[in-house]
Amino acid sequence: MGLLQGLSKIRVRLAVGFVAAFLGMALFGVLSYSYFLGMEQKLVFLSQADGMVNMALEARRYEKNYFLYRHDQDFEQALDYLNRYEAMLGADREHLVRGHGQAAIAGLQKVSADYRRQFVWVHDHIGGDAGVAKMDQAVTKLRASGKELIERLEVLARNERQGITDLLREYRPLLVAFLVLLAGLGAVLAYSLIVRLVRPLQIIEAATEVVAHGDYQTIPWAKHRDEIGSLVQAFNRMVTQLRHNNEQMIQTEKLTALGTLTSGVAHELNNPLNNISTSCQILLEELGQEVGEYHRELLAAIDQQVAKARDIVSSLLEFSRQRDFRLRRENLRTVVEESLKLIRGEIPSGVQVRLLVPGGIQVQMDKAHMVQALLNLAMNAVQAMGEAGVLTITARMLTQTRRVELVVEDTGPGIPAQVLPRIFDPFFTTKDVGSGTGLGLSITYGVVERHHGHIEVASSQGRGARFTITLPMDTERS
Ligand SMILES: Nc1ncnc2c1ncn2[C@@H]1O[C@H](COP(=O)(O)OP(=O)(O)OP(=O)(O)O)[C@@H](O)[C@H]1O
Ligand SMILES: [Mg+2]
Known part of the structure; x- marks a missing residue:
């Protein structure tokens, strides 16, 4: 052998x-x-x-x-x-x-x-x-x-x-x-020399040219167990990583450009909204009984909508602001539990939550950011499942790659293939106007990236959605 x-x-x-x-x-x-x-x-x-x-x-x-x-x-x-x-x-x-x-x-x-x-x-x-x-x-x-x-x-x-x-x-x-x-x-x-060395090398050379032109194609050919086989495998790994990095770079660029734009717009909107709100309240107080019921209701509606608009502005600011970010050694299970606690009130009784995160996994994290990121995932899952379903959160150590894997999975309707490539884009939402800003997943994406992690989604219509986050393992000794 x-x-x-x-x-x-x-x-x-x-x-x-x-x-x-x-x-x-x-x-x-x-x-x-x-x-x-x-x-x-x-x-x-x-x-x-x-x-x-x-x-x-x-x-x-x-x-x-x-x-x-x-x-x-x-x-x-x-x-x-x-x-x-x-x-x-x-x-x-x-x-x-x-x-x-x-x-x-x-x-x-x-x-x-x-x-x-x-x-x-x-x-x-x-x-x-x-x-x-x-x-x-x-x-x-x-x-x-x-x-x-x-x-x-x-x-x-x-x-x-x-x-x-x-x-x-x-x-x-x-x-x-x-x-x-x-x-x-x-x-x-x-x-x-010719069949096992020269010809494969020509194929690899051609494939390199293709990759150099921005088409991240792998070589569909791994049957050889010799050095050429290993070379092709290494080449394919490199191409996959390049493709991944490229996608990530595009996403990051999008986020950065939008972050700058939205923070500018949000700041500009903040003052007029405050003014409208203040004016509206003054009118409500000072006009008192002088106006009819109908007009008072209109004023109240204006105030309500302004409050909603301010909410949106504040979440825009949240999205774009480079908040204080500090990595500390955290227990993954505790962080997940904290996120779930925050949305407990929103989970219908028909939805079952299964938490399968071992207690001993430590990760370098900014707790507040990570809680926010996980909360967005859990919230999406709950919203997608409606009245009944199972939300499963699992974690495990990938010792070989020295990473930690966290999976958030639901039994909801899943994400249609045509929607899938856009879900991490800022402001992309399929929800009704007013009920979703479309910022949830882009915030999660940004947070995971700042932790030097990756997030991937696997889903098909009718089969639920599965988000997988991988983070670097904590290498510090306890
Ligand atoms: N678990 C899921 N199941 C099905 N679809 C999902 C799931 N998670 C996200 N999506 C889809 O991705 C879109 C984008 O999600 P994202 O969290 O970014 O925004 P949102 O939930 O629509 O709005 P917000 O989070 O700001 O309230 C959602 O509108 C939805 O169509
Ligand atoms: Mg969301």
Whole structure:
């Protein structure tokens, strides 16, 4: 398993390929060297075998001369060549026995000994009293021995030559096999480099271009378990993070621009609204009974609407004001409980609240801001569910990413897909005029962001809404 996993890595494959090629070449080199050594030896023996044939032929040439001219000199020359031939045979005996067998070499020795003996006998008795018939018989024998000697030696030389041919024939398939193996290995390495490295890199390069142009596309391709697979995964993580950061940046920019605008407008509206309210109250008090019931009701309605307008202005100011913001170590459960306490009066009896936040989670928070943020979420959920439903608030630690996750979930009607991208926008509301400013979620978004957190929503029509906040885990020691 470990080995297989290792082999899926490109660097391991390349290393294994190169080591295999190196070992193959080394093995081939050693084998070739030993073949050439053997060949060299065989060539030496072949030239020695040829030498022996020549010695024997020389001996026989002097034998022929001896019978023609009867010079003792020729007899001695013949014996001299025979001696040299026997010396060569004795020197190479071990190799010759190994290559041609004990019997063949013993036969050679016997034939040459016969030849010598018969030649010496003929030389000693020629012109003597041995008798013509006996001499003829001895000479015939001598010639037969000489002929046999040459024949045997020629067989020996032929065998040596055959040995070299055999060695070459053995070497040829080895050479072919090695070349085929080398070509195969080269092909595999080239395949690894091109298919598993070059092509994916081209794809990643193209994907990078796409991202550079602002289109945050991930690469739909994670089947590889090698370095390229990890690279693609890292690339996709980077793209997802970039997309997220980009969205967050746009949202923040929107909030900042609107914050500046609204605080200006709210301040400008505050004074005239105060004036209207004051004037209205003075009129109500001073006109007293002088005006009819109908007009008094109109004045009261004006005062009421102005009060509502001032409420809106004050929540606008709340939205845009950079209130004192201080992070402190807080218990998450306590903060959630506090938010719920504030809206207790607004929760209908048919709505069940499930609080599944463990008591031991500590987070660095600005309590007042976070209470406000959670309250907005809970309030939206309650308003969406109407008379009955379940509001669930859960929290858990994500130790791997060192974050805390808080989920606010309801069983209300959910958020339609076309509305979903706009719910965090300031002033976006689907509620009736006067009953919602559309600032709730944008405030929550801003608060979470100031805590270096993220907020995400998942919802579909008819299935409720689920808001997930992640915040950095408190790393301070308690
Ligand atoms: N839990 C939810 N279920 C269904 N829709 C929701 C939920 N939370 C928010 N929404 C939708 O998102 C819109 C924006 O919410 P947001 O809290 O920003 O404003 P609001 O609730 O309309 O007004 P305000 O909070 O100022 O009273 C809501 O009008 C509603 O359509
Ligand atoms: Mg709201």
